[in-house]
Amino acid sequence: MRRLDENYEFFNVDVSQWLNLLSTLPELSSERGILYLLYQGSEITQAFHSLQGIRPDLTGPFSSPAIAIRQLQESESVDAVIMFEQGLAVYLLAKIQAAFTPEMDILQYLELAQDSIDEEFGRRFHVWPQEFWGKGMFSLFQRIRTLLDELPPDFLFVLAIFEGKQIWTSLIVERIAGQIRRITTTRQLAPKSFETSEWQTDYKNLLQAVSQQINPPTLGFFTDDETLRFILQSESPLDFIRQARQRGLIIIDPIPSRIKSRL
Amino acid sequence: MEQNRSEPEITTRIAQPLLKLEGNSIKVEGQQLPLYSGSVDYWRIPRDKWEGVLERISALGFRFISTAVPWNLHEVASDLFDFGTTDKQRDIEGFLTLCREKGLYVTVRPGPNVNAELNYYGYPKRILYDPEIQAVSAFGTRVIIPATPNPFPMPSYASEKFYDEVTKFFDAICPIFARHLAPGGAIAGVQIDNELPLLFMNGPFSADYSVHAIRWYHEFLEGKYPSIGAINRAYRTRYGNFTDIEPPRALATTEREALPRYLDWMEFQEYYVGLALSVLASLLWSRGVRGVISFHNSRNILPILPLNVGKTERELDIQGAGLYLGKARYDEIRRGILYLNTVSRLPFLSEGGLGTWPWGPPLDRSDQEFALLVAIMHGVRGFNAHMLVERNRWLGSPISNTGTVDETQFAFLKRLLTILHEVEFHTLQRNVPVLLFRNFEYERLSGLCTSSNWLTQLLGIPTELLLNNRTFSYTETIQKAYPAMWEAFYWGLSRSKTPFLIGDTDMDRPALSHFQTIFLPSFDFMSVELQEKILEYVERGGSVVLGPEIPYLGTDMRGCTILGDTAGLQAPSTRRPLVGLHEPFSLENGQVRVGTRPAGTIKSYGKGTFIYLGISLPPFTFRDEATEAENVATQILQQLKVEPVGDVQNFAVDEVYWGTRAPRVIFQANPTNQPQSARIRVAQRALLRDLWTGEQLAQRGPQEIALNPYEVRIFEVIR
Incomplete structure (x- = not known):
C-alpha cells in the first residue's frame, strides 16, 4: 500500500514557514565530532573526523569492530563512532535496487533502504553509542512511518506553531485512503493572514477556514514555538505533551479518540 | 485528439536566417537579446490565467521564457497524443501563439527527461518498465532513480527501442514546434534532455551495463584506438576483437598498469552522455526543429565528469548549469562560473534557482538573490529564473500560478534586469591573465x-x-x-x-x-x-x-x-x-x-x-x-609580472573589475557573515555610481566601501 499519492499536491507552501519546519528536523551533528571508519577484514582502511578531516593515524589493524568503536569513542573524545565495512554502500544499493517493485513510492523505497541498513547493524555496520544512530536522518523516516501507521487512513491534519501573534510554521496534510494527497500551509487559505491576539482561542478561526476551504480537520495540533522546542528536546515527548496539554500550552483539537486515550 | 503521424508535414527552415549566438546574446529578428529568461509551465497554470502570467513576466523585463513540454503529459495513451483538443491545459500551440503575441521568445524543453518534479520525470511509465529500455547496473539490477513520489528504473540512453519510443513523441510534437520557430514564431531555443549524467550518479560502476550500452562502449574503444593491437598494448591484454572486451564492474586492481582500462571506462561515460545528446538533437533537427539555440542543463554549478562541457558543446550550442546554493557556498558558485566563462560559448544558468523543490536545499530569498548576484558578478551572461512562476511541487517563486506577485522578489528581479540592460552587462569584457x-x-x-x-x-x-x-x-x-x-x-x-x-x-x-x-x-x-x-x-x-x-x-x-x-x-x-x-x-x-x-x-x-x-x-x-x-x-x-586587482589588504572581500582598458563596472562581494570593507581602485577623478540605489557616491577616486554580511555591491565608474 502506497503512503504517498501518485498525484499528491504540494502547493501554496509558505517559504518562511517551510524553512522553519525544516529547521526542526533532526540532524546527525555533534559538538565533539563524529568519527567515521571504513574497514576491510581486520584493518581500518580509512578514518574521517567530522571536525578534523582525514585521520590517517587511525588506520591499521583492530581486534573487533565492537571493541574498536568503544575504544575510539573514548580515546578520541568524540560524540560517536560510525564504522562500516568497505563495499557495504555498494552492496546495499544493489540490494535495494534489486528489491524495488513498481508499486513502491519514495517513502517505501527509503523504508526499504532503512530496513536493509538495520539488518547490517552490528554485523557490517556499527555505531557507538548505539542510541546515537536514532538521532540521524533515518530516525526521521522511522518517525514518519510510525506516525502514519498510528493515524487512520483518512485524515486531515492541521498543525500551527505560533510565535507571538504570528504563525511561525504551519502544515496542513490530507490523507485519503491511506495515501498523502495534499501538503500545504496556511498560505493555501489566503488572503486571511491569521494574525492572532490569543492563539489559544483564535486557532478556531484557522480550523474553520480549513473546514470551509479544504475539508473538516480530523486532528489539529497548536502550540507556541517555545513549547515546540521543549517537545523536540524532550526524551519522552509523549509525557511532555500530556503535561503541556494539561497546562494549556498545547491544544489538540479536534482530537481523535485513539489519540485522546493515550493522552 | 491527434493520432501520431509517421510522416509529419514539416516546414523546412533551412533557407531562412538562423538564430545565432553572438556577443553573449542571441541574434534574433534583427535584435541582439541577452538570454534572461524565466521558467513557466503552461500545463500547471490555469488556462484562463496564461495571459495575465505572461504579462507579469513581460513587466519584469524578460524577453524569454522556458517551458517544459512533458512527454507523459501529452501522451494520453500509447502513441496517442493530446495537444489541447480534449484538455485545454495541454494546448501548447495556443501557448506558443500567445507568447508570440506578448513579445516573449520561448525555449521549449521536450525532454525526454524534463524532471519538473513530475511523476517519472516526464517519461511515460510504460517505457520505464520495458526491459529492452532499462539501464543495467554492474550487478545486473535495474538502476533506480530515487525520485518523488515514484522511484523508477532509469532508461538506457543507448537503447535503440528507447529512441524508437522518443521518436514517436518527437514525431507528434515537432510539427507544432516547427510551426512556431523564430524568426516568425516564438521558439528561440530548445533544451535537450535534462541532467543526463543522473544515470551515473551512484559512482563509477553504477551504470550502464545493458547490452546496448556495452555496444556503445565497444564503439567508443574502436574510435579511440586505431586497432585491437593498440588497445592490447595499452591494456597489456590479448583480446582478439573489441567486442571481447568486458567493461570493468568494480575497481579490482592496485596496479597502475591496469588503470588504462578503468580510465577508459570513465571516459566512456563522457562519450555516452555526448552521444545520447547528439542522437536526441539529431531527432529534433531531422524533424524540422533547427536553427534555434540548443542547450542542456547540468545539475551542478560546476559541471563534473562525466558531463564534459567541451564534449556536449560539440553537439549543442550551450551547456548550462543549475544554481541552488546558499550564501555560505560562495566559492562553489564562483568556481562554477569562472569555469563556464572559459569553456562554454555562453556562461548560462539554465536553472538559476528562484524558489526550490520541496525536498531541496532549504534556501531563503536572501540566499537565492545573493547567489544570483554572485553568479552575475563572476560572468554569467544569461540566466533562466527557475521557477519564475510557481507550480505544484515548488515553493518560493516570485509569481504565483494565478499571476499574483511577491512584491519584494518582483522588485529585486526588475531592478536587476534594469541594471543589466542599462550597463549592457553581456557586452562587458575584462582582462584575465x-x-x-x-x-x-x-x-x-x-x-x-x-x-x-x-x-x-x-x-x-x-x-x-x-x-x-x-x-x-x-x-x-x-x-x-x-x-x-x-x-x-x-x-x-x-x-x-x-x-x-x-x-x-x-x-x-x-x-x-x-x-x-x-x-x-x-x-x-x-x-x-x-x-x-x-x-x-x-x-x-x-x-x-x-x-x-x-x-x-x-x-x-x-x-x-x-x-x-x-x-x-x-x-x-x-x-x-x-x-x-x-x-x-x-x-x-x-x-x-x-x-x-x-x-x-x-x-x-x-x-x-x-x-x-x-x-x-x-x-x-x-x-x-x-x-x-x-x-x-x-x-x-x-x-611573472601579473598584477593583482582589488584590495590586497582584505582577502575576505572579493572583487571583479569589468572593462578592458579601465574599469566600467565594479562588483564587490562580502561572502562572510561579518561586516567588511575594501578599497576600490579607480582613477583619481573617477566617480562611482551605486547601480542598485542609483546614487552617485560623494567622493571621487579610490575609496573604502563598506559591505554588510553576504552583500554584493555594484558600481558604475563614471569619468
Missing part, C-alpha cells in the same frame, strides 16, 4: 576511486571517507593529492587577488593563447597530447606553473617524459619539502627554494617560462588557513 586547469586525467582517476552514492549521502557519510587510498605505485595517492594541490592553487590565486579563470585539460590550443599563465597540478602521469600541448603553449610565450611532480608516465602508464626532457625539468630525488613558517618559500636566481633547500626550478623554454614547484603545502580546510598557498602564489605572480 591566469588560467587554473582542472586536470581531467586526474579527475577521472578520482571518480574511479570513490564509492559514494545517494544512500551514503543521505546517511551523511562523508565522501572523503569513501575515496580509497590506493597509491597504484605512484609517488603519492593522486586521487587525494590532486584536489589538495588544486585547492592550494585556487586559494593562493584568490587570496592574492589575481584575476583568473578555470579551464580544463580538454581545452584546445588556440583557446589557451588568451592567457598569460596557466597553473597546472601535475603528478606522475600525463597524456602525450597534454604534455605536447603544454610545451607548445610555453614555446609560444606562455608561462606554466606546475607540480608537485614532473610526469614520467603517459595515460597508458608507460614511460613518457616529453615534458621534463624537452623543457629540462627534473623532479628532485629527495622528499619534497613542506612549506611552512620556519621553512619559507622563495624564488631566487632561477631557483625555487623552501628554506635553504632547492624545491623546483624556473626554466625558460621557447618564448615562455616553466615554474616547477616540487613542494608540499600544509593541508588546510578554511580559506583563512591558506596563508602559505597565498605566499607561494604571490611570489610566482610577482616573478
